[in-house]
Amino acid sequence: VLKLKNFKLTIEYNGTNYHGWQRQHNSITIQEIIENAIENITGEQVIITGSGRTDKGVHATGQAANFYSNTKISAAKIPHALNSKLPKDIVVTDCQEVEQSFHARYSAKGKEYSYQIYNNTFNSPFLREFSWHILHPLDVKTMEEACKFFLGTHDFSAFKSSGSSIKTTVRTIYTFDISKEKNLIRITTSGNGYLYNMVRIMVGTLVEIGQGKMSSENIKKLLLSKDRSLSGITAPAQGLCLEKVFY
Amino acid sequence: VLKLKNFKLTIEYNGTNYHGWQRQHNSITIQEIIENAIENITGEQVIITGSGRTDKGVHATGQAANFYSNTKISAAKIPHALNSKLPKDIVVTDCQEVEQSFHARYSAKGKEYSYQIYNNTFNSPFLREFSWHILHPLDVKTMEEACKFFLGTHDFSAFKSSGSSIKTTVRTIYTFDISKEKNLIRITTSGNGYLYNMVRIMVGTLVEIGQGKMSSENIKKLLLSKDRSLSGITAPAQGLCLEKVFY
Numbered sequence: 396v397l398k399l400k401n402f403k404l405t406i407e408y409n410g411t412n413y414h415g416w417q418r419q420h421n422s423i424t425i426q427e428i429i430e431n432a433i434e435n436i437t438g439e440q441v442i443i444t445g446s447g448r449t450d451k452g453v454h455a456t457g458q459a460a461n462f463y464s465n466t467k468i469s470a471a472k473i474p475h476a477l478n479s480k481l482p483k484d485i486v487v488t489d490c491q492e493v494e495q496s497f498h499a500r501y502s503a504k505g506k507e508y509s510y511q512i513y514n515n516t517f518n519s520p521f522l523r524e525f526s527w528h529i530l531h532p533l534d535v536k537t538m539e540e541a542c543k544f545f546l547g548t549h550d551f552s553a554f555k556s557s558g559s560s561i562k563t564t565v566r567t568i569y570t571f572d573i574s575k576e577k578n579l580i581r582i583t584t585s586g587n588g589y590l591y592n593m594v595r596i597m598v599g600t601l602v603e604i605g606q607g608k609m610s611s612e613n614i615k616k617l618l619l620s621k622d623r624s625l626s627g628i629t630a631p632a633q634g635l636c637l638e639k640v641f642y
Numbered sequence: 643v644l645k646l647k648n649f650k651l652t653i654e655y656n657g658t659n660y661h662g663w664q665r666q667h668n669s670i671t672i673q674e675i676i677e678n679a680i681e682n683i684t685g686e687q688v689i690i691t692g693s694g695r696t697d698k699g700v701h702a703t704g705q706a707a708n709f710y711s712n713t714k715i716s717a718a719k720i721p722h723a724l725n726s727k728l729p730k731d732i733v734v735t736d737c738q739e740v741e742q743s744f745h746a747r748y749s750a751k752g753k754e755y756s757y758q759i760y761n762n763t764f765n766s767p768f769l770r771e772f773s774w775h776i777l778h779p780l781d782v783k784t785m786e787e788a789c790k791f792f793l794g795t796h797d798f799s800a801f802k803s804s805g806s807s808i809k810t811t812v813r814t815i816y817t818f819d820i821s822k823e824k825n826l827i828r829i830t831t832s833g834n835g836y837l838y839n840m841v842r843i844m845v846g847t848l849v850e851i852g853q854g855k856m857s858s859e860n861i862k863k864l865l866l867s868k869d870r871s872l873s874g875i876t877a878p879a880q881g882l883c884l885e886k887v888f889y
Contacts, residue, residue: 409767454768474764484767517721520656520731521701525768 533605600627780852847874
């Protein structure tokens with residue numbers, strides 16, 4: 396029996412110029428660009444499976460994906476081969492041959508995301524494609540108090556955009572941290588999974604807390620309400636980065 | 643006697659898309675873009691004086707410049723007014739009315755620069771326009787030892803590109819630091835002035851030391867030699883950032 400090899404890729408990308416991860420008609424996406432590069436080096440038309448979609452403008456330092464191939468190029472050489480064909484804003488940083496059953500989405504045990512807020516009078520010419528610009532100073536201390544209520548296992552229905560069909564809205568958040576250095580507020584979180592737009596709605600809600608529009612205790616009520624209309628806005632895409640996928 | 647007001651600007655820019663600071667024929671420069679924005683808001687054609695030129699691709703978080711104007715717009719409102727006309731990669735972060743004699747170049751007491759090196763197998767889709775990509779690991783500890791020899795007052799002829807007419811090649815370096823976080827090596831230096839391409843040649847020489855091509859003690863010999871041909875290459879422009887100008 397001929398068995399195709401299963402390759403796992405780790406991918407870093409600047410999402411600014413793409414319509415997100417997932418292949419679409421009439422729009423350039425990261426999935427399509429990588430599939431074309433794989434065809435270019437292996438001669439095989441493949442479909443890659445990502446750990447999940449990222450939206451238009453969202454970045455990644457550690458997206459994961461897998462594909463099956465008959466190629467004789469070794470896993471160790473695949474990153475160099477692919478990077479020679481890929482545009483400079485998409486970089487394959489690692490490739491491993493994995494067991495047949497490995498599936499980038501279903502095998503994922505969790506994810507880590509970061510979100511950046513540039514909190515200064517004028518936007519930054521360096522960070523504007525990698526952060527949400529908020530003019531008035533945010534109360535970061537209150538945001539830190541608030542974010543602790545996200546930790547643990549909860550029904551996150553109040554922090555989910557409609558548009559994805561999922562079995563359960565219960566997720567477990569392992570870590571949620573906020574730090575500030577100069578004018579840059581950096582939020583990082585890891586958990587066993589995130590609902591559609593969940594990190595961006597969490598951040599949008601924390602910003603309203605940092606602006607004094609909501610109290611930090613409110614997070615508890617929002618979780619119990621399961622009502623998306625009560626939580627904050629969806630923070631803009633360009634501040635978000637998929638840092639790691641855990642397997 | 644009508645006296646024009648003298649305004650000092652602090653300017654942050656992403657130099658990627660410009661042919662440097664200084665106005666040129668047939669190329670878009672930062673000076674020209676800012677002069678056009680000033681004309682746009684004041685109705686006056688002005689010439690702005692920068693603290694010094696920055697080359698094509700070099701960035702700034704704290705460039706300084708001054709211009710004389712009869713405008714009734716207050717200094718406090720000038721940044722907002724200019725930023726509404728400027729492209730997003732050039733931001734005026736501050737404006738102060740200063741004494742008549744203030745001259746952004748001649749009044750400068752010193753400058754601070756930073757230089758970033760991305761030291762990793764593959765280049766970064768985020769940092770590639772803001773750093774020099776060096777594939778093989780550099781010996782940062784040896785580079786740190788070496789850079790101490792730059793401190794103090796020396797004739798920096800060996801670290802100067804030809805092309806500028808200057809009275810003296812003696813400069814005083816106050817600080818010179820190297821730090822590494824993950825794959826990013828960050829070099830910062832402050833001094834009373836820098837010769838043409840001096841920071842970039844210092845960095846190019848330190849990289850050769852970090853690659854084991856030169857010993858750290860060699861810096862002393864290079865300073866005494868006053869011979870540009872013996873020092874390292876000129877590090878690429880995009881890693882360099884003018885952080886501050888001291889007055």
